[in-house]
Amino acid sequence: MAVKPKRRRKSATEYSGSGDAxxxxxxxxxxxKRPSRGPRPGLSLDQIVRAAIELADGEGLSALSMQRVAAKLGFTPMSLYRYVPSKAELLDLMLDTAAGEMPLVDGVPGGWRAKLEASALADWALYHRHPWFLHVTPVRPVMGPKGMATYESALRAVSGIGLTDREMLAAVHLVDSYVRGAGRLAVDRAQAEQETGVTDEQWWTERAYFFEKLFDPARHPTMARMMSSGAFDEHPFTEEVFLFGLQRVLDGIEALVRSRSGRCDESRETSRLPVPVRDETPGEPPPRDEGSTCAQCGGEIAQPATGRPRAYCSRACQQRAYRARNAPE
Known part of the structure; x- marks a missing residue:
């Protein structure tokens, strides 16, 4: 018998394994077994699960219910209950089916690092296809065949490289936790714009008062320098930043492997991921491109040594230009 929660949940987080085990x-x-009573089945368990995934993909887990899935398939809710006892068991099936989209990394060329990279990139793509996946906590795993196969494949990737069993487990979970956290921020960013109708540019423009009246470069010199260099021009929750962080996580695991064996079984240079870094001395502003002026105020712009040229000298000027472009005529 399933154990019912004693208190009403206050968070939007869903828990897998909440139904009858x-x-x-x-x-x-x-x-x-397939239902034997009643009329000849016109449904299949796979149809129900696929319809539930489509519903969650389009409207989120908050829209998921047996009634909504039944309506999507053109059946009554009672028809679904002949296949799935409740929404809790349906959610477990959805999670394992989605996990089945993940390729096993055994066939990925290269050593353990290339395999963990491939696993991380597949996770990142999965979270963007199925954002609802991130709203189900993984602390109580679904022990289905597809998810177990993916997990086994990832553990095999770090087997025999000098780590203990506990360290193998920790390494796989370290990568998974990083990807899940970065994926949640990236997905939340996209959903924030969709659900509020306010773009990032509009949101920052509405806060121009802070940069014009409240921000003090003398009090926050590091942030002021980074603003001047254009470090804040790009959103922090991008794929480029995700790839940079993933490299650093893998570097840490590689350092441990190297310390155990006295060497590294594969060079960092073999990594398939780009390393997005700015060519600038830490603590110093990037070289200035003489003659480059702000499109809003005409002031001089400190252009970064690499990357996209900046059109404005500050976020405040960028926001003023945005307001001017969108002002009613």
Whole structure:
């Protein structure tokens, strides 16, 4: 019998494994028999799960219910209950089905690092295809065949490289936790614009008062220098930043592997991921491009040594230009 929560949940987080454990596992592993009573089935478990995933992809987990899935398929809710006992078991099936989209990394050329990179990139893509996946906490895993196969493949990637079993587990979970956290921020950024109708540019423009009246470069000199160099021009939750962080996580695991073996079994240069870094001396502003002026105020711009040229000398000027472009005629 499933244990019911004693208190009402206050968060929007969903928990896998909240239904009947035996029924859920039977459905996941194909042990539970097809309904034998009633009229000839016009549905399949796979159809129900796919419809539920499509619904969650389009409207989020808050829209998921047995009634909504049944309506999407053109059946009554009672028809679904002949296949799935409740929404809790359905969610477990959705998670394992989505996990089945992940390729096993055993066939990825290269050593453990290339395999973990491939696994991380596949996770990143999965979270963008199915944002709802990130709203289900992984602390109680779904022990379905597809998810277990993916997990086994990732653990095999770090087997035999000098780590203990506990360290192997920690390394795989370290990469997974980083990708999940970065993916959540990137997905939340996209959903914030969709759900509020306010773009990032509009949101920052509405806060021009802060940069014009409240921000004090003398009090925050590091941030002021970074603003001048254009470091804040790009959003921090981009794929480029994600790839940079992933490299650093893998570098840390590689350092541990090297310390155990006295050497590295594969060079960092073999990594397939780009390393987005600015060519500038830490603590010093980038070289100025003489003759480059702000499109808004005409002031001189300190252009970064690499990357996209800046059109404005500050975020305040960028916001004033945006307001001017969007002002009613």
């Amino acid at each position: 035996v029924r859920s596992l039977e459905l996941l592993w194909g042990i539970r």
